Amino acid sequence: MRPVYALSGGVSKFAKARPDKTFQAIVKEAYDYAIEDLGLDFEAFTALVDGSVASYFSDHFTRQLMAGIMAQDYLGLCPKPSHRVEGGGATGGLCFQEAWKSIASGHMDICVAYGFETMSHVETWKGNEFIALASDVSFDYPVGGFYSGYYAMMVTRHMKEFGTTVEEMAHVSVKNHINAFYNPYAQKRSRYTIDDVRNAPMVAWPLTRLDICVMSDGAAATILVSEDGLAKLEKAGAKISRPLVRVSGIGCGTDAMRMSDRPHLDYETFMRDYATEQEKSSGDTQSYYKKLWDHGTRYPGIHSFRAGRTAGNMAYKQAGVTDPLGELDFIELHDAYTSSEIQTYEDLGLCRYGEGGPFAASGKAHMPGIDYGMKLPEDPACPINPSGGLIACGHPVGATGLMQAVFALWQLQGTIKKHFNDGKLQVKDAKRGAIHSHAGTGTYVTVSILEGEG
Amino acid sequence: MAKQPDRRPDGLGGYIVHGVPFPVERDPDSLAFLKRMAPLQIEQDYAITYLHSYGQDSPWFAAASNKVLLGTRDANSGYTYATPRGHDMFSGKETDWIDLTDRPARIHAFTVCFFGSEEFLPETPFVLALIEFDDVNTLFLTRLMGMDPEQASLDWIGLEVKPGFLRNSKLKPTDVYFTPA
Numbered sequence: 229m230r231p232v233y234a235l236s237g238g239v240s241k242f243a244k245a246r247p248d249k250t251f252q253a254i255v256k257e258a259y260d261y262a263i264e265d266l267g268l269d270f271e272a273f274t275a276l277v278d279g280s281v282a283s284y285f286s287d288h289f290t291r292q293l294m295a296g297i298m299a300q301d302y303l304g305l306c307p308k309p310s311h312r313v314e315g316g317g318a319t320g321g322l323c324f325q326e327a328w329k330s331i332a333s334g335h336m337d338i339c340v341a342y343g344f345e346t347m348s349h350v351e352t353w354k355g356n357e358f359i360a361l362a363s364d365v366s367f368d369y370p371v372g373g374f375y376s377g378y379y380a381m382m383v384t385r386h387m388k389e390f391g392t393t394v395e396e397m398a399h400v401s402v403k404n405h406i407n408a409f410y411n412p413y414a415q416k417r418s419r420y421t422i423d424d425v426r427n428a429p430m431v432a433w434p435l436t437r438l439d440i441c442v443m444s445d446g447a448a449a450t451i452l453v454s455e456d457g458l459a460k461l462e463k464a465g466a467k468i469s470r471p472l473v474r475v476s477g478i479g480c481g482t483d484a485m486r487m488s489d490r491p492h493l494d495y496e497t498f499m500r501d502y503a504t505e506q507e508k509s510s511g512d513t514q515s516y517y518k519k520l521w522d523h524g525t526r527y528p529g530i531h532s533f534r535a536g537r538t539a540g541n542m543a544y545k546q547a548g549v550t551d552p553l554g555e556l557d558f559i560e561l562h563d564a565y566t567s568s569e570i571q572t573y574e575d576l577g578l579c580r581y582g583e584g585g586p587f588a589a590s591g592k593a594h595m596p597g598i599d600y601g602m603k604l605p606e607d608p609a610c611p612i613n614p615s616g617g618l619i620a621c622g623h624p625v626g627a628t629g630l631m632q633a634v635f636a637l638w639q640l641q642g643t644i645k646k647h648f649n650d651g652k653l654q655v656k657d658a659k660r661g662a663i664h665s666h667a668g669t670g671t672y673v674t675v676s677i678l679e680g681e682g
Numbered sequence: 683m684a685k686q687p688d689r690r691p692d693g694l695g696g697y698i699v700h701g702v703p704f705p706v707e708r709d710p711d712s713l714a715f716l717k718r719m720a721p722l723q724i725e726q727d728y729a730i731t732y733l734h735s736y737g738q739d740s741p742w743f744a745a746a747s748n749k750v751l752l753g754t755r756d757a758n759s760g761y762t763y764a765t766p767r768g769h770d771m772f773s774g775k776e777t778d779w780i781d782l783t784d785r786p787a788r789i790h791a792f793t794v795c796f797f798g799s800e801e802f803l804p805e806t807p808f809v810l811a812l813i814e815f816d817d818v819n820t821l822f823l824t825r826l827m828g829m830d831p832e833q834a835s836l837d838w839i840g841l842e843v844k845p846g847f848l849r850n851s852k853l854k855p856t857d858v859y860f861t862p863a
Contacts, residue, residue: 247721291728351693357799366736367765370854371823372795372802377810380793388791388839432810433794433834488765488812488821530791530812530821 229332232475233458234678235451235468237634238262242415242446242622245348251290251447252302255344258449258627259303262340262634266451267467270304276460277451278336279309283323283343284626285316288358290346299342309336316362317564319343320448320629321665321674325478327452328676337457341633344447345624355443362668364486376440376565378487378669380432383567386531387434389524392570392585394434398425399589400566401438401619406600408616410652413631415444415622421601425566439566444622448630450637470682473640476660477547477677481538483528487669490534492526502527502537504577505550513580520582527581533670536575540675543662544577547677552577553592553610556677557658558639560632562666563617572664576675578610598652614639614653629665629674636661640680694725738768741779746858747851753782753818764815764822782815787860789841790814790821794831807831813843813860828861 238261240246240254249257263273280303282296292298296312315322320343327341347355360373368378386392402422408414420438428436452475453461462468484490493501495518499508507513528534540552549555559576563569570584579587587593591604593612615621615635618628638644639658645651655661660679667673702722705712736743745752754777755762756770762780770777792811795802802808809826827846829838842863851857 247723249721291726351800353798353800353803356797357801360799365734366739367855368823371825371856372798372805372808372810374795374798374802374810377793377795377798380795381791381810381812384793384836384839385791388836430794430796432796433831435793484771486765486823488823489763489767489771490820492819 230334230454232328232331233453233455234473234475234633234637235453235458235461236262236265237450237630237637238265238448239413239627239631239634240447241413242444242624242627242631244415244442244444246346246445247348251295251344251346252299254346254445255299255342255447255449256302258447259340259342262449262451266461268461268464272464274304276464277305277308277338277340279330280305280340280342281323281326281330282310282312283319283341283630284312284345285314285319286345286358286625288361289349289355291349299344303342305340315672316667317562317623317625318629318665318667318672318674319626320631320633321663321676322480322629322672323626324450324629324633324663324665324676325480325674327450328475328478331452331454331457334454337454337460339452340449341452341630342447342449343626343630345626346445347443347624348445352443368486374432376432376435379565379567380435382487382530382571382669383434383565385529386567386571389531390582390585394426395422396585396589397439397566397570398422400563400569401425402600402602403594404563404613404617404619405438406598407595407614407653408620410598410648410650411616411621412648412650414616414620415442416620419601435565435567441564441618441623444624446622446624446627446631448627448634450630450633469641469643471641471680472682473637473678474681475676476679477543477545477549479539479542479544479546479675481535481542481673483533483535483670485668485671487530490528490530492529494526495521498527502534502541504541504544506577507580516580525582531571532581533571533575533666533673535670535673536572536664536666536675539664539673540576543675543677547679549660549677552662553579555660556610556662557660558611558614558636558655559662559664560613560615560636561617561662561664562628563613563619564623564666566619568666569612569617572666573612576662576664595653595655611655614655629663632663632665633676633678636663636678640678739766742766743853743857746847746855747853749783749847750781751783751845751858753780753815754778755780762818763820764813764818765820782818783845785815785818787813787815787843787845787863789826789839789843792826792834792838794834811860823855825856825859826861827859
């Protein structure tokens with residue numbers, strides 16, 4: 229397969245509601261920004277781009293079938309090839325990987341991945357209902373379909389098995405909200421404390437309103453190219469930032485729609501099929517896991533996402549990552565819930581299963597140089613969600629995974645200050661980062677590795 | 683004192699407006715001004731009646747309406763599903779129905795929903811739980827009754843429970859619920 233480069237991106241301002249524009253025009257904001265950042269005009273780019281992939285989650289929210297072609301049309305991309313990708317919360321991540329495949333396979337030299345969601349057209353509780361329809365409508369939804377409830381059940385099990393605390397979860401909320409304070413694209417830019425998080429209205433015990441991301445209107449776009457595509461753009465006058473950012477690995481995993489159907493695997497199967505290379509090579513970790521299993525832990529159960537572990541292992545293998553905490557400079561991951569950020573630390577091998585809670589409160593996932601209003605016991609090791617993540621940036625579903633790609637690209641280009649008008653969130657000397665997109669109760673998960681070249 | 687709401691509840695609904703402000707003149711300046719116009723938003727009803735089929739899972743609902751809790755099992759491996767699946771996920775073979783009504787059961791995980799999807803808002807707070815059964819490999823999502831939502835505790839996990847059934851079936855998975863045994 230051919231090398232694939234992420235060249236440029238754009239993100240619309242994520243907001244609770246954008247009644248000022250239709251979804252097509254919001255996509256165009258992000259798309260135009262990505263083109264302008266290349267230093268090209270609209271017509272010059274249109275002449276060169278080979279096609280696109282469209283990302284949006286819910287036909288219910290748009291109340292418009294085939295919304296993808298309406299965006300394609302509005303962007304002036306007809307009659308170039310395009311298709312829509314849908315996979316719940318991972319729609320944006322899947323879209324990014326579809327565009328990657330278009331380039332890597334040689335099908336296209338220049339491909340745009342664009343995504344959007346406009347969730348403000350219904351009231352919040354109807355929106356929750358739409359989202360809950362992404363659970364089995366025979367056996368799950370009618371019982372009380374509510375994603376915050378599903379995730380709360382996962383975390384009560386995580387707390388019971390591993391001793392994870394609500395204060396550890398609140399650390400994630402404080403970190404991500406304060407990071408977003410410096411991100412002009414974020415929907416929520418507030419400084420909160422652990423007490424603020426715990427005293428917020430309870431939504432689904434033990435998750436409070438500040439443990440949960442919000443619904444948003446927004447769009448994002450990313451331009452991916454081959455080496456030939458890069459040459460074509462530069463020949464047309466594009467000013468391409470260096471270092472180039474290569475997408476060096478992609479991974480995707482799946483799991484059963486119904487949480488109740490997830491397997492509860494034994495220790496041997498876990499070690500053989502799911503352990504990271506790092507876990508497999510550590511006698512200490514093996515004895516740690518043996519103890520967990522002796523006390524009744526089974527994998528993945530409902531406390532862990534084997535789709536996330538599968539996606540991570542696959543992407544790490546392709547990118548040659550063997551020590552994610554040591555070899556990744558940052559991760560933009562899918563923190564729809566504080567608890568799911570903790571679960572994802574474990575899935576991505578940043579710590580062992582069961583240690584996500586202490587990891588969240590350790591300081592390893594925090595940004596250096598930012599005052600979080602608390603003393604953290606350890607230095608930052610791999611900032612997680614330097615942008616503020618879904619919890620603070622918002623979660624316009626089809627745009628979210630692409631927003632992560634754009635922020636990761638800017639980190640690796642070293643251009644955060646240019647795009648945010650503030651360099652506070654720039655990870656110093658960032659060379660390699662990961663983006664992680666997650667659907668349902670862990671049904672589709674994608675992990676993509678991006679790295680700066682040279 | 684509990685934190686009080688600082689905003690009045692807000693939502694859709696209101697008066698129908700006839701007549702929309704618009705420039706009287708249609709000269710270029712007036713038309714250019716339209717780019718500065720605030721967006722118009724209209725409410726549209728969005729409702730359907732949908733005919734849903736339970737398909738191969740239909741016997742489960744027939745059983746629940748007769749106060750029987752069914753699961754399914756792979757005949758060869760014995761892998762057993764608390765939430766029925768017509769085909770085993772490992773062998774791909776069609777599963778057999780089994781009776782789980784009197785099977786010892788415990789709370790595997792739970793939450794108390796203080797908010798919810800619109801359809802369930804009037805029922806809040808309610809307790810959602812995943813139930814584990816002896817010698818069954820998967821779980822079952824249900825409503826838990828007989829527990830005080832204000833007293834949620836991790837100690838609930840592991841509590842022995844038993845199924846109860848609605849007297850008048852609705853042919854929904856909530857025809858069965860669980861209470862402490």
